[in-house]
Amino acid sequence: MRAGLRTRHARVRSGRTRFVGADRGRYGRGRYGRGRALSAPAALGVCAVLLAGCASIPDRGGVEPVKASPPGESQVRVYAxxxxxxxxxxxxVDGFLEAMTSDDPDFAMARKYLTKDASEFWQPGAGTAVLRxxxxxxGPKEPSGSEAAGLTYPLYGDRIADVDAAHAYKPIEPTAYDGDIHLVRQTVGNTKEWRIDSLPQGLVLGESDFQRNYRSVNKYYFASGESWLVADPVYIRQRIDPTTRMDPVTQAVKVLLDGPTHWLKPVAESPFPAGTALQKGVTTLEFDDRNALKVxxxxxxxxxxxxxxRKMAAQLLFTLRDLTSTPVGQVELLADGSSLCxxxxxxxxxxxxxxxxxRAVNPYFVDDHGRLSLLQADSDQPVDRSQVIGPFGTGxxxxxxxxxxxxEKHAAGVAEDYKSLYVSSILADSELGDPLVTSGGKGQESALSAPSWDGRGDLWIADRDPAKPRLLRFTGGAGPALPVTVQGLDGAxxxxxxxSADGARIALLLTKDGRNTLQIxxxxxxxxxxxxxxTVTGLQPVAPQMxxxxxxxxxxxxxxxxVGKEAxxxxxxxxxxxxxxxSAAGVLPGLNQVTAIAAADDDRQPLVADSEDAGIVRLPSGTNWQTMVEVGTSPVYPG
Structure with a gap:
């Protein structure tokens, strides 16, 4: 092998082997520096080394050096x-950091870089720090004494999120990561070798490696005291979990049985009896040829x-939908070998x-005469627009x-002066009643916001009067106005x-010091x-990077x-x-000067937006934005 070439790992993707250089000094900064191409003899020598330590290497395909998993490379595999x-x-240090990105059972190879005590201390499942x-x-930092004191390598990077032991993801505004790795010499066999004796708990991964190894899954619980489900997103491993050795389906069942995440727990409940878990030793769950699953x-x-x-089975059915390309046929629950349901x-x-x-839903909007109108259009048909029945349709x-x-029986509307809120039927002619509330504020930004309905039938609106800002709720869409306390606004x-449709969560666009931020x-x-x-509690940022x-x-x-922009x-x-x-796939085709956006709960329905440049537009699947109505405002789907 060429002197100085120290390759420690391979990434495998679609028959192509990607060798990862661990020496970040001589051959660039590893993941960050410029890759160094391998000559054919050197590549063959590296292959010989790798075959001794890797589970499987393809025997065909090109060879190329890489520095990290490129974004979206979910098929790349790292073999430590x-x-x-x-x-x-x-x-x-480099070898250990790379080994953390592998699927190695219990991170056995990663632990070979640690001392015995450090290996016992290190719990990969304790959480994950996600860096940009x-x-x-x-480093290393200058040693404070003799070599016996060891060497300390600081780890640098921008920390953008944390994933806790319950698999819950929490974004943060980018902050400097400050973890250290400390090495000492210890006797291994007949020689003195460097090993890590102190390290951060859990995993430390770059964003691309995190996205390659993990996937988002919604687990479902019941809204407190209600008969409908609430989604609770978590991250599980894309493939076999190195710690539990469970496949993704089994992982999803396990995290569901673990209960709601800390954030959602106050507004959700699970009907599973306390202590319910998978039968001991179960690491694989497989669907049969009817796409049915026994648990x-x-x-x-x-x-x-x-x-x-039945409610327990419903939780499982909805949770498993994110993991199957075809609809789940049925779920059967077993206990001690006997069928429960x-x-x-x-x-x-x-x-x-x-x-x-x-049920098919269509978008609505306010036309150029201030009337509530319904838009009916498939992506391949001309747009049909019509005013609703009742006072909102007559103007x-x-x-x-x-x-x-x-x-879709009633609608709420804010008058064009932004001061008064009305509710009216949109299925029958009727007289327009008195406003449910009137704001003392003046102008578009200082009076009433656009209204929103939850799945319980309650109506919500914000009075943005600077002298008396408040969040209001109307039970069943009728008076009186009920003030809702929002904890943690901190002057915003x-x-x-x-x-949300389940009524357990609310997305708030907050303004403070000239900046608009999104909180849930x-x-x-x-x-x-x-x-x-x-009460609205537990505010947390949704898009801190914007x-x-x-x-x-x-x-x-x-x-x-x-709709927003980064710095x-x-x-x-x-x-x-x-x-x-x-994810990178979440970015949609560009659209200028968007002032409003609307989406249906059914993702088969097109997005609808209000663009100052293009009017009311839609985004059918697989196409670009299309103008539906040239003049109009406030596009909404029911809710």
């Missing part, structure tokens, strides 16, 4: 190998009655987060913004809002069910479509998970 004899300290790029070791549980599950068991995919629909699932009051109830004011909060209800005290956010809409159980960037329309995670 142990440190070579008399490896230099920098090789040990792979950790860049610098063996421990004896705790046997306490569930039939009604309770069977539930089909169709039967589970009664528990759907949006009870209108399966009895000119509207500036609207919100249509999820059952609500600019706009969108409530829990909607907590306490007291009598018919007259609860409602300098400003212009508009937002729910786009499914745990996804938002957001120094241009306006983007993109999908963001409610936990704040994103």
């Amino acid at each position: 190998v142990p440190p070579r004899e008399k490896a230099q300290p920098s090789e040990i 790029a792979a950790p860049d070791p610098a 063996p549980l421990n004896e705790k599950a046997a306490k569930a009655g039939r009604t309770q068991c 069977v539930l089909s995919g169709d039967q589970a629909e009664e528990f759907a987060p949006d009870r209108a699932t399966g 009895a009051v000119k509207l500036s913004s609207v919100g249509v109830a999820r059952d 004011r609500i600019k706009s809002l969108r409530v 909060g829990r909607v907590e209800r306490h007291g009598p069910k018919g007259d609860p005290t409602v 300098e400003t956010v212009t508009a937002v809409s729910w786009a499914g159980p745990s996804r938002l479509v957001v 120094g960037g241009v306006q983007q329309v993109r999908y963001i998970q409610t936990d704040g995670s994103t």
Whole structure:
């Protein structure tokens, strides 16, 4: 092998072997420096070394050096190998960091870079620090004494998110990562070798390696005291989990049985009896040829009655939908080998987060005469527009913004002066009643926001009067106005809002010091069910990487479509998970001067937006934005 060439790992993708240089000094900064091409003899020598430590290497395809998993390279596989004899300290650090990105069982090869005590201390499942790029070791720091004191390598990078032990993702504004790796010499066999004796707990991964190894999955729980489900997004391994040795389906079942994430727990509950877990030793669950799944549980599950068991099965059916390309046929729950219940995919629909699932919905907008109008259009047909029935369709009051109830029987409209909120039927002629509330503010930014309906039939709106800002809720879309306390605003004011179909979460566009940020909060209800005290708590950022956010809409159980821009960037329309995670695939075709965005709960429906340049536009699947109506405002889907 060429002197100085210290290759430690291979990435395998679609028959192509990618060798990863661990020496970040002599041959560039590893993941960050320029790759060095291998000559044919050198490549063959590297192959010989790798074959001794890798599970499988393709025998065909090209060879190329890489520095990290390119974004979206989910098929790349990393195979870790142990440190070579008399490896230099920098090789040990680089080799360990690369081994953390592998699927090696229990990270056995990664542990070979550690001392015995460090290996016992290190718990990879304790959490993951996600950096913008792979950790860049610098150093070592100057030793404080003799070589016996060891060497410290600081790890540098921008930390953009954390994933906790419960698999919950939490984005943060980019901050400097400050972990250290410390090495000492210890006797290995007959020689003194460098090994890591102190390191950060959990995993430290660059964003591309995190996206290659993990995937987002919605697990489902019941909204507290209700009969419908709430999505709780988490991240599981793309392939076999190195720690539990479970396949993705089994991982998803396990994290569901573990209960709601810390953030969602106050507004969600699980009907699984306490202590319910998979039957001991189960690491693989397989669908049969009818796409049905049997799930063996421990004896705790046997306490569930039939009604309770059906709800448990519904949780599983909805959770598994993210993992299958075809609809799940049915789930059967077993306890101690006996069948508890069977539930089909169709039967589970009664528990759907949006009870209108399966019913076609169309977008609405306010036309150039201030009337609420319905848009009916397939992507391959001309747009058909018509005014709704009732005072909102006749122009009895000119509207500036609207919100249509999820059952499409009523709508809420804010008058064109932004001061008064009305509710009216859109299925029958009727007289326009008195406003539900009137704001003391003046102008578009200082009076009433656009209204939003949750799946319970309640209406929400923000009064942005600087003298009396408040969030208001109307039970069943009728008065009186009920103020809702929002904890954690920290001087920010609500600019706009969108409530989820399940009614357990609310997306708030907040403004403070000239910057608009997007936060999501829990909607907590306490007291009598018919007259609860409602509070919004647990605010957490959804898009901290964006300098400003212009508009937002729910786009499914745990996804938002957001309009905004990063610092120094241009306006983007993109999908963001409610936990704040994103992917390159979430960026949508560009559209200028977007002031409003609307999405249906059914992702087969096109996005609709209001563009100052193009009017009311739609984005059918696989195409670009198309103008539907040249003049209009406030496009919305029911909700």
